[in-house]
Amino acid sequence: MSSPGSHRFIGRLAIEAGMMGTALSDTRIRLLEEIDRRGSISQAAKAVPLSYKAAWDAVDAVNNLAPAPLVVRVTGGRQGGGTQLTEYGRRIVAMYRALEIEYQATLDRLAERLDDIGPVGIREFQTLMHRMSMKTSARNQFTGPITGLRDGGVDYEVRLRLDRDTEIVAVITKESAENLGLAIGKEVCALVKSSSVLLMTDGDLRITARNRLQGEVAAIHAGSVNDEVTLQLLSGRTVTAVVTHGSCEALGLAVGVPASAIFKASSVILATWD
Structure with a gap:
C-alpha cells in the first residue's frame, strides 16, 4: 500500500470491451445489483440513489449496448410485475466486481511506483485523465x-x-x-439524439428516412410541452424520441401501442x- 501522505488513485471501473461500449460503470452496476436484490426498479433507484427516470435511462443504455438484455420487465403475478436481472446480467455483474478488485490492486501498485515522481506529477496525470473523460448527451x-x-x-x-x-x-x-x-x-x-427521432403508428406509410425501427411503446414521460417516448424493439433494445404532447395524443401513443421510430441516415x- 502507499505510504501515509502519498497520493492514491481510486479506481472507478468503466468497462469498454466489445459490444458493451462504455455502458458499465460503478453506479450502473450498483443499480443492477439492487434490481436483482429487490425486483423493483423504483426501489433499486432509491437505494443507489437515482431518480426513477435516470434508472430507466441506465437500464435502457446497458440493454441497448449489450449483445443480450441484462434487465427484463416482468408483468403479472401476485406482485403485479416488476423488473428482473437476467442470468446474463448476473454474470456481467459478477465479472465486473472481480475485475474491479484486480483493477484497484493494480492502481495501488502503480501509485507506489510513481511516488518518486512527486505529488505534482501525479496530480497532473489525474487532471489529464479527468479531461479525457467524455460523456455524450445523445439519448x-x-x-x-x-x-x-x-x-x-x-x-x-x-x-x-x-x-x-x-x-x-x-x-x-x-x-x-x-x-x-x-x-x-x-x-x-x-x-442518435432523441430530438432527431420521429414516431409513426401507420405501418403502411412510405417515408424517405432510411432508418425505421419497429417496436412498441414501453414508457412515456409526460411534460408540459414535450413528451419523452421510449419504444422497446423486438431485440430488447430501446429507442427514445422527444415529441410534442399534442403529437403524442394525436398518435394515440400509450404503453403497449405498436409504433416505429424514424430517423434520417444523416x-x-x-x-x-x-
Missing part, C-alpha cells in the same frame, strides 16, 4: 459491427447491424470515415473506441 446509443460501406464520393454510407433483423444506416463524410478507420466488421457506436453520428 440513443447503439453498438454493432459494420456490415456495409459504400463510397459516395464526398460521403460514405455505413451500415451497422444491431441484431439479426435490424440494421442502422448512417451517412458521414469521407474524411470522417477515414479518420475513424471504418472497415467491414469493425465495432462502432451509433449516436442524423446518425458514429464513434469508435480506438
Whole structure:
C-alpha cells in the first residue's frame, strides 16, 4: 500500500470491451445489483440513489449496448410485475466486481511506483485523465459491427447491424470515415439524439428516412410541452424520441401501442473506441 501522505488513485471501473461500449460503470452496476436484490426498479433507484427516470435511462443504455438484455420487465403475478436481472446480467455483474478488485490492486501498485515522481506529477496525470473523460448527451446509443460501406464520393454510407433483423444506416463524410478507420466488421457506436427521432403508428406509410425501427411503446414521460417516448424493439433494445404532447395524443401513443421510430441516415453520428 502507499505510504501515509502519498497520493492514491481510486479506481472507478468503466468497462469498454466489445459490444458493451462504455455502458458499465460503478453506479450502473450498483443499480443492477439492487434490481436483482429487490425486483423493483423504483426501489433499486432509491437505494443507489437515482431518480426513477435516470434508472430507466441506465437500464435502457446497458440493454441497448449489450449483445443480450441484462434487465427484463416482468408483468403479472401476485406482485403485479416488476423488473428482473437476467442470468446474463448476473454474470456481467459478477465479472465486473472481480475485475474491479484486480483493477484497484493494480492502481495501488502503480501509485507506489510513481511516488518518486512527486505529488505534482501525479496530480497532473489525474487532471489529464479527468479531461479525457467524455460523456455524450445523445439519448440513443447503439453498438454493432459494420456490415456495409459504400463510397459516395464526398460521403460514405455505413451500415451497422444491431441484431439479426435490424440494421442502422448512417451517412458521414469521407474524411470522417477515414479518420475513424471504418472497415467491414469493425465495432462502432451509433449516436442518435432523441430530438432527431420521429414516431409513426401507420405501418403502411412510405417515408424517405432510411432508418425505421419497429417496436412498441414501453414508457412515456409526460411534460408540459414535450413528451419523452421510449419504444422497446423486438431485440430488447430501446429507442427514445422527444415529441410534442399534442403529437403524442394525436398518435394515440400509450404503453403497449405498436409504433416505429424514424430517423434520417444523416442524423446518425458514429464513434469508435480506438
